[in-house]
Amino acid sequence: MAMRYIPIFILLFLSSSCKSDDQLTHTKPLTLGDTLISNGGGFALGFFSPSSSNTSLYLGIWYHNIPGPITIVWVANRDNPILAPSSPVLAITNSSDLVLSDSQGRTPWAVKKNSTGAGATAVLLDEGNLVLRLPNGKITWQSFDHPTDTVLPKMRFLVSYKAKVAMRLVAWKGPDDPSSGDFSCSGDPSSPDLQFVTWNKTEPYCRLTVRSGKSVSGGTYLTNTSSVLYQTSVNSGDEFYVTYTISDNSTLMRLMIDYTGKLKYLSWNRHTSSWAIFGEHPYVPCELYASCGPFSYCDFTQITPACQCLDGFEPDDGVNFFSKGCYRQEALKCGKQSHFAPLSGMKVPDNFFHIRNRSLDECAAECSRNCSCTAYAYSDLSSAGAMADPSRCLVWSGELIDAGKSTSGENMYIRLANSPVNKKPTTEQILLPIIAFLLLLACIALVGIYKYKAGKWRKKKNQKKLMLGYFSTSKELEGNSTVPSVTFEDILSATNFFADSNLLGRGGFGKVYKGTFEGENVVAVKRLSQNSGQGTVEFRNEVVLIAKLQHKNLVRLLGCCIHGDEKLLIYEYLPNKSLDSYLFDFGMARIFGANQNQANTNRVVGTYGYMSPEYAMRGAFSVKSDTYSFGVLLLEIVSGLKISSPQLIANFSSLITYAWRLWEDEKATELVDCSVVASCPLHEVLRCIHVGLLCVQDHPNDRPLMSSVMNMIENENALLPTPKQPIYFAESNYEGAEARESMENSVNEMSITTLEGR
Structure with missing residues (x-):
């Protein structure tokens, strides 16, 4: 502490009985001046x-x-x-005690060793150490064992003794007040032999790097252009202490904690005649204890x-102020797989075990077997000698706080959930894919124009554009708007020319074959019947249906092919039967061609319960029948x-009846299956019920188009x-029951064809 005042002996002009010896004896006390x-x-x-008022006097040691x-x-x-x-x-008593007293009879400070003999002397050594020494040379007390705010070279600073804090540096209360201040520096009581901490009262203020635990370790600091400071840490078992030496044996170096809480390494600069700082803690704001918050570090x-x-x-907090620390991108859960990611150059966190x-x-096993363990660090000390x-x-368990990263840190291993977690994408990571995508679009456009001008495969191209255009309206399918095209020749090769041995089944839409493509797993090839009246609209709906199932992770659309008037779909092969096995094996009616909007048939083809009332009753169908x-x-x-389930509550003849009653009574949530509740947001499920009831309305004009249905589902x-x-709910009286029975009888007389496979 450099002070802007002068010692009392100068104020007394040195003309009084001034002593300049290095020793104090029983017959020669130290007085004012x-x-x-x-x-x-x-x-x-x-x-x-x-x-300047000189109202308070202190006994001290300073550079001379x-x-x-x-x-x-x-x-x-x-x-x-x-x-x-x-x-x-300041005097030495007959019993060789060192006592500071005043003229009022007070004893503000004393060293009482209760020595049996007399003749002790107090000597100020060249290192700045005041010692009390007996005539036989034995030192019974020394100021180096009782530091205030400063550590000098060659001082043996005892950090811990028998796993308890021994010495402590305590800062001055202010720049001109030597009394004990709020800031101090000592070993951490929880691990005094491993880490050194500065404190603000009882709270940690700044934590230095955790030691490796070696019995002897050290470091070097360049104090100026010619001097090097050596720091040595010694752990002898019961004792852990630190000493400092300087290369030129100069004493003009000190380590001290000032009244602001900073731990400073200082050396005397002869050119500027001032103390120069060559190291301090904390020297940046993020070095303050836990200032970065949990799961963060000062880089x-x-x-x-x-x-x-x-x-x-x-x-x-979503920004880089780190006021609340950091949180896991993927939470850890006991019983779930996790792994340990190495972090190098770390100042390990506090609160370790x-x-x-x-x-x-x-x-590593100690941490792995405990699901609350969040990190571990290890040091091999076998090369440090016999220990x-x-x-x-x-x-560590729980939050990791007060970590740091430097070039001299150590390795630690942090526990993360098994799913790989990517860091927040950089600007380059965002822009490069966008640029590449735009270039790809440009290339595709050029190729498309070339093919269009050449006039080749115009019909095939137009049909593909219709299908892809339909996909482009779906937000859920933005990433899959380009269904891969597969050549007809590849399909012939995969199915062995549609061999009967590869036939999986047949239905109203055509046959389904098992095929194997090079580089792909086994797939299913749906060959839509030629000249069946199946139009482009229905083909599009077929693609949409499979793609929607793909989005729900039920089946995956792999490609499509149009060969003349024949349409083929390639999708994921389901070895445990197809989706229809779990959706009651129903069949949709093959209704009308691409040039028809509505028509009448003489024969009803489909599955009862899924057919619209106007089709089941009168054979009339339109684009709203599929709705x-x-x-x-x-x-x-x-x-x-x-649709007709034995699980339905009594008095409700069909699922539509049951759903409408719950909807009308504002109890639609009771309709939702428990497995759906657990996996889907409830508001989305209720929206699907609403859309479903719009689709099953009695009059076709009241039903939305399928394009509108998709928009309703996708756009919240x-x-x-x-x-x-x-209609089935409205006919609840006796007459309605009779009408319903009559309708069912007439329908039963029709020929109902159910698809064998789908």
């Missing part, structure tokens, strides 16, 4: 006052051979000053050190029930009209 000066002239012991304001390195009575006009005296490898999230984490006598594998424990295993069938299917998926902002009562 006297000083002890070390043999080499480096240090002085005397009385000083930190204010440097110009300018004195620099105090030790204070005896820092919390018990001698108040003027009382005069201080000292940057030009301007700043907080960063640990791998697998991102800022909790030290497990002794473990190998690296055993240390009782040749290892240092640290493990009805889709509505039935949608209600079945949501409820997990068949789309307004939905109120559905009307379906």
Whole structure:
């Protein structure tokens, strides 16, 4: 501490009985105005006052051979000053005690060793150490064992003794107040032999790097252009201490904690006649204890050190201020698989648990078997010589706080969920795919124009454009808007020219074959019947249906092919039967061709319950007939029930009746199957019920087009009209029952064809 005041002996002009010896004896006490000066002239012991009024007097040691304001390195009575006009005296008693007293009879400081003999002397050594020495040379007390705010070269600073904090540096209360301040520095009581901490009262303020645990370790610091400071840490079992030496044996170096809480390494600059700082903690804001928050660290490898999230984490407040630390991108769960990601160059976090006598594998296993363990770090000390424990295993549970990263740090391993977690994409990672996609679109456009002008495959191209255009309206299918095309020749080769041995089944739409493509697993090839009246619209719907199932992870559309008037779909082969096995094996009616909007048939083809009323009753069909069938299917998926299910509540003859009653009573949630509730947002499910009831309305004109249905499902902002009562619910009286029985009898007389496969 460089002070802007002068010692009392100068105020007394040195003309009084001033002493300049390095020793104090029983017959020669130290009084106001006297000083002890070390043999080499480096240090002085005397009385000083930190204010111009000289109302408070302290006994202290300071540098003697440097110009300018004195620099105090030790204070005896820092919390018990001698108040003027009382005069201080430092004397050795007959029992060889060292006592500071005043003229009022007070004893603000004393060293009482209860020695049996007399003749002890107090000597100020060249290192700045005041010792109490017996005639036989034995030192019974020394100021180096009782530091205040400063550590000097060659001082043995005892960090811990028998796993308890031993010495502590305590800062001054202010720049001119030597009394004990709020800031201090010592070993951490929870692990005094592993880490050193500065404290603000009782709270950690700044934590230095955790030691490896070696019995002897050290480091070097360049204090100026010619001097090097050596730091040595020694762990002898019961004791852990640190010493500092300087290359040129100079004493003009010190380690001190100032009244602001900074731990500083200082060396004397002879050119500027001032103390120069060559190291301090904290030196950046993020070095303050836990300032980055949990699961974050102070990155000292940057030009301007700043907080960063640990791998697998991102800022909790959504920005880079790190006011709340970081949170996991994917949460850990006990019983779920996880892995440990290595982090190099780390100042390991605080609040660790030290497990002794473990190998690296055993240390990792200790953390792996405990699902609350979030990280571990290990040091191999076997090369450090004979030690009782040749290892240092640290493990953490819960939050990781006050970590750092530097070029001299160590490896630690952090626990992450097994799914790979990507960091937040950079600007380059975002722009490059966009540019590549735009270039790809440009190339596709050029190729398309070339093919169009050449006039080749115009019909095939137009049919593909219709299909892909339909896909482009679906937000869910934006990423799959280009269904891969497969050549007819490849399909012939895969199915062995549609051999009967590869036939999986047949239905109203055509045959389904098993095929194997090069580089692909087994797939199913649906060959739509030629000249069946199946039009482009229905083919598009077929693609959409399979693609929607793909989105729900039920089946995966792999490609398509149009060969003349023949349409083929290639989709995922389902070895455990096809989807229709789980959706009650229904069949859709093959209704009309591409040039028809509505028509009448003499023969009803389809599955009862899925056919619209106008088709089942009168054989009339239109584009709205498929809408009805889709509505039935949608209600079945949501409820997990068949259109006519024995699981339905009594008095309800069909699923449509049951669904309408719950909807009208505002109890639609009771319709939802429990497995759907667990996996889907409830508002989306209720929207599907609403759309389903719109699709099964009695009159075709009330039903939406399938394009509108898709928009209703995909766009949550789309307004939905109120559905009307379906016909089966309206006919609840006796007459309605008779009409329904008559209708069912007439339908039973029709020929109902059910698809064998789908």
